[in-house]
Amino acid sequence: MNSANTAQAEGPNAYPSAAPLEFRNVSKRYPRSDRPAIADLSFSVPAGEICVLVGPSGCGKTTAMRLVNRMTDLTSGDILLDGESVTQRKPAELRREIGYVIQQIGLFPHQTIAQNIATVPKLLGWEKDRTQRRVTELLELVSLPSEMGDRYPAELSGGQRQRVGVARALAADPPLMLMDEPFGAIDPINRERLQNEFLRLQAEIRKTVVFVTHDIDEAIKMGDRIAILREGGVLAQYATPDELLARPADDFVARFVGADRGLKRLTLSQLHDIVLLDVPTAHVGDAASDARERAAQRDADELVVLDGGEQPIGRLPVARLNGQPVSADDADPLTSTASRETSLRDALSLVVADRNRPLVVLEADGRLAGLVSLELISAALRPADGAGSPEAARGAQR
């Protein structure tokens, strides 16, 4: 690993380092234990990606993670960080180059938030100025006011402490972050907020991240790739979330991701990932015959009525066109609409709630984007490969 590189990183735009991580036939057997905690585990995480380790309690997730920073030593196999075996490194030095966030956070209660964050820079012998600048920058990065640096951990809420934990792990700009159930002890609302914040942060800093959770929904949301482990530390499947949900490798994975895996897959894509249905439109005041003709061309039985500013104001069944010019009064008002950012899952829910009628999708400026129908959504569920798949689109958007 390029340690000079990591130590130099500074400033919001200076995150040069992310290192690939590779597990090669790693096994771990604890002393006085008859079966291995990790068995022949192999997978690799490309630099800058989030790999989520997920699996039932006791399957060896924490163990796998602690093998990386040598909090636990492996029995056989090898782990390569940036192509270099971790077993060749001095544990203390190695750990200073790896950010580590544990579930209970483990902030030092006797030190201020600023001192907590400065722990690794201090160990690395950074100058005071530089450390201080880094602390300020990190507080900002994790959205904490800088005055909070002088407080003690006991004076923070759980969510704030969790952010400090992440800031502390990021302090020396490590090329790899290990996060063991970092949001495990937090209520659902704050948990979601922290998840989103971390994804936003990751888009900025692009670290290689190993993220442990036992919550499959969190795994799907956070992971670029997901490694599902089963009892005894055996890798059941290693895949992108979409692949995992579309093609679970076996019964165990299928059961673990849940019977609603189809619905879960829908959360992975948003409406701008799919091609929407074209819908005929009519402006207020258009002649009824023109409108009827336009609907007939598209073989549609309804029109979307637009006002003078091209904003949709209602939907008009063709049957209701009675020779009078198109008027807003004849149209059904728009009860529900979606935006391009709406997930397919939410879109499905809206469609079903409206008696399976296709849903109107609006652009950000309020203009009509198109319709989304039940058929379109279920077509998106069919395993798709290559460009245009929801997963690829999602990757680009990140």
Next chain:
Amino acid sequence: MSGVLLAPLAAAPVIPDFGRGSTCIRDNKLFCWDWVQSNWGGTLRPALIQHIELTLIAVVVGFAISFVLALAAYRWSRLEPPVGIVAGILYTIPSLALFQLLVPVTGLSRTSAEIALVSYTILILFSNILEGLRNVPADVRDAAEGMGLTRWQTLWRVELPMALPTIVAGLRIAVVTVVSLATVAVFIVNEGLGAPIYAGLQNAFKTELIAAGALTVALALFADGALVLLQRVLTPWARTARS
């Protein structure tokens, strides 16, 4: 004069010759301020200073020994039972007996007094230091290790600072205990505030008994208060944690 050579105390107070002085002193009233004034420089102040010396030496030496023992027992937990039992036995032996039992070994000396006083601090300090270290939450220790602190760095930067409140609590008990027991040392060395107390007991002179006794209590309370302040200064985080 040494305590052991003193005559046995009579059950009835001897009418002593209190010499020149006020009527208060001659009548052996409960408390005569003028006696305190005239004997401050010659008797009470030197005794107080000796008492502080006796206490400080015992606590410092006792702390050093306990600290090393506690660190060792923290590292190798097998050491705890033997150390605890020996320290417990020393702590249980009545002070007067322990002082006397040391006389054949180290004589009627300050060394004997200090050895006995030190031995009373060990149990308290040892258990509190060890308890303080062990009470450091596992996740904090884990986080320290995970960030690449060496074992030694973890001990000095994380575990010991966090154990400080418990350690200072132990120090408070130890100091107060030693201040109290150091008066009993007068039976083997004529030093400290035990000396004027003993003299007062011999001739039932009330002012001296009360003055020396009060000084001892004051010293104990003062030392205790000073340590409370020290702890406040050293552990600002503990205050916020409690509130």
Next chain:
Amino acid sequence: MNDFVDGIKFIGDNSGLLWHLTIKHLELTGAAVGIALLIALPIGIWLGHLHRGSFVAISISNVGRALPTLALISFGVAILGIGFLNSMIALVILAVPPVLTNAYVAVEGVDRDAVEAAEGMGMTPLEVLLRVELPLALPLIFAGIRIAVVFVIATATIASVAGGTGLGDIIVDQATYRLPGVIGASICVAVLALLAQLLFALLQRAITPRGLRVQKVRPGRPESAAAVPVITN
């Protein structure tokens, strides 16, 4: 070393006197601890039951610890003169704090869930105290009594200078008994204190409800160390 041999010889030669003084010593101890229990137990248990007065109940043991034995005795002598009463008062004053504080902490600290469950089953406050709080608090209450007993045995030795009667009579009177006598009596007192400590440790174990023994006793923790509770405030 010769002095120790002489001391042991003294014990052999004067077993009658030593026995007599040991009994006196134990009588003094028993009386002082007994009075202290009568005063301290009801107050400590009642305050603990009410969850009130924690400041008084806790700080009394700090103050008690800060009272130097010999100073207390010297106040007693100054005010009451040399005699039995003065020694007794001093010993009672020293024995009250550990008993009171431990009783308070023991009852106060009984698992709130257990108490609420008992109340929920319709027990009166007195029944809660007698059937739930006291049995659960007993080991800690007993630890306080043990501390007081060992403390009083030690201090009763010193009380000899102020008119108490016990093994201290020999120790403070080297003019009469010489060094062998002083050493012999010191050995006796030390053994007496250690035996009391041991006896009470065993008793405490015996009265600890079995359900508590599993969770409270830490492996590898010496019994004697538990005599000094780790106090953090």
